[in-house]
Amino acid sequence: MAPRKKQVADVNNTSPVSMADLARELGVSMTTISRALSDHHSIGPAMKQKVLKLAKKYNYQPNRLASALRKGKSQLLGIVVPYIEGRFFPSVVHGIETAASKAGYNVIICQSNEDVAQERRNLDILLSAQVAGILVSLSRTTRDFRHFEKVRGRGLPLVFFDRVVEGDNVNAVVLDDQEGGYLSTRHLIAQGCRRIAHLAGPQHLNIYRNRRQGYLDALREAGLPEDESLILYSDMAQDQAAEGLHQLLATARPPDGVFAAGDYAALGALQEAQRQGLRVPEDVAISGFSNETFTTITQPPITTVDQRCEEMGQASVRLLLDLIEADGRPFTPRQVALRPELLVRQSTAYSADTQGRSVRDPALKFVGDVAP
Amino acid sequence: MAPRKKQVADVNNTSPVSMADLARELGVSMTTISRALSDHHSIGPAMKQKVLKLAKKYNYQPNRLASALRKGKSQLLGIVVPYIEGRFFPSVVHGIETAASKAGYNVIICQSNEDVAQERRNLDILLSAQVAGILVSLSRTTRDFRHFEKVRGRGLPLVFFDRVVEGDNVNAVVLDDQEGGYLSTRHLIAQGCRRIAHLAGPQHLNIYRNRRQGYLDALREAGLPEDESLILYSDMAQDQAAEGLHQLLATARPPDGVFAAGDYAALGALQEAQRQGLRVPEDVAISGFSNETFTTITQPPITTVDQRCEEMGQASVRLLLDLIEADGRPFTPRQVALRPELLVRQSTAYSADTQGRSVRDPALKFVGDVAP
DNA sequence: GCAACAGGCACAATCGATTGTGTAAAGTAA
């Protein structure tokens, strides 16, 4: 039986044209080619034109490896994230890639899989790839930060985002989680809630700690009592939240509002409330955190806090580029906190109509269904 | 006011140690170092030990740029995707990165933003970065495939995934969409549906064309009539689907089952059916496609087809690595079609209990809630 | 005892672009 297919060509492999080829063709030196292409002042306009035209003709593409080797810096940025899944990280990466490519950089992406050892290895790889800068979101298991000193030691720009090393001598971009917790809780209060439970996440993670703090801030501001019995700690899983709310509802004074530090927890709470025959938001208002896709399609849609994923990516790149431009010169580390956006939906705004406005709190942005 | 912070160090920039440094320290040539590190046979075991030890001591990291420049191939794979968002592409990229890094490769990722011009530019960039191979999922606007010839011309391994160039002279990995459509429809028939509508997507996209074909296959197999009036074409948006079902339900002979070519369409259909007071699945069974996150949390959860995103990434990398290993030698192009997985949930299986089994069709895998 | 041989290592060219320095020719000022 004859082979079904023709085989890939391997004889007509076009080797890419190099500056040497152009130089030979024009009878000039490689110096001239290089400088003409980079618009160096010591090359005459006539020669520049000739070189440019020839480069077009042969579709010359500079070898980035050679260039980077010589200059000691590539046009690559390294990203280290715990993983590329869910809603958050992909969106941030999307923002990063978009901003980076706009600035002429490309990104090489690594996953730590929530493992410090892998994170360390990734850093080494990025270093050996001579990236121009590194963006990191810490793995959950990272407690020791010495591996980042090596990066610093090389004078390589380093920016943390979302899961950051705390302190003011690092460059970091985060969401203002405390503000997010505050906005949510304040909104619940404005909706008339007086006994607001908080489904809190693991407190060793700064994000959950901050969301809780924002919750407390809002209570205090409104003169409401802080009641630890209204705060339930869990890993933010849907069923844990349901179970938690179940217990709270069984008490003598059940809550009339729930601020969940995560959308899955909010979902669990919503489902549990409905199982108990409660109306949401009339009997109990529920808000979440993260603006997961599903929050728009539940009945009712869930009020939540958007994390500005794309902006976070953009801001991180901006900061990194500033660092790269500083090029080793003194640079005062910056910590950027992005303002979260409260998205008011019907799980809290019982007076909001479906058209997209909240009657009670017109200052807040109301968001209904989202296009696929 | 004094600056609040100490500035980043710029004097103690540790320049990475090179092979030359090691050679100097040991009083041998760079050749020896290089060959010792790569375990070349012409280096004695004693010397190898000395070199290895010194390399450890100085934490030597080879400069990948230099290596790649010399060898003409880097340890980088290029990915070009339309965008990094939603559920599908991030998951595939996750699979790709995982498989690639396991094989010692890193990935540089580019977004085409559904724009051919950008796609072309991305290819050029990857070429100039001297990647070892390229993985592409086509932009929606790509009709002309000449820019891929340049990649081929260089003899660079190229694999398409999901959105592929059709034909049997390319390397490609896709989901067997036709099988997915077939499985879904067959399942609906097994559930007792006799008048099954199909919410179809744009037919110039092979995925939607194939899903529709699978639907037709199942109908034919079961001896059910093909009724074009039961097939509604749209862009798969939630509201379009709702509107479409609305019309179908108003006819004299409304459908008792709906196979939507996308989950958002299925969701729209589900909501519309419920608005009309119909019970799902008792009055009308509904199934979707893609296994979007939200399909597990609707009431009832939606039966759907999982696209094996991760496996697609892994399979693509495997194919690409095979091509790289072939190293220009004749290679018969391969087209891989992954078997989709039908996830039966309560939107179709009215006889299924919540515990996770389908009474009617025990051969099918029933999937309930999914952990966050 | 001499040749053929293998082991172990160094020399030097190479990948492709960049850049400090050198040097003609052309232009300007006095």
Added chain:
DNA sequence: TTACTTTACACAATCGATTGTGCCTGTTGC
């Protein structure tokens, strides 16, 4: 005309690792 700039380009070293070739030493074979 002399001296001094500018303009426009070439030379050659360099980034760091790789690799074909060559050389020397010690070993084996007969």
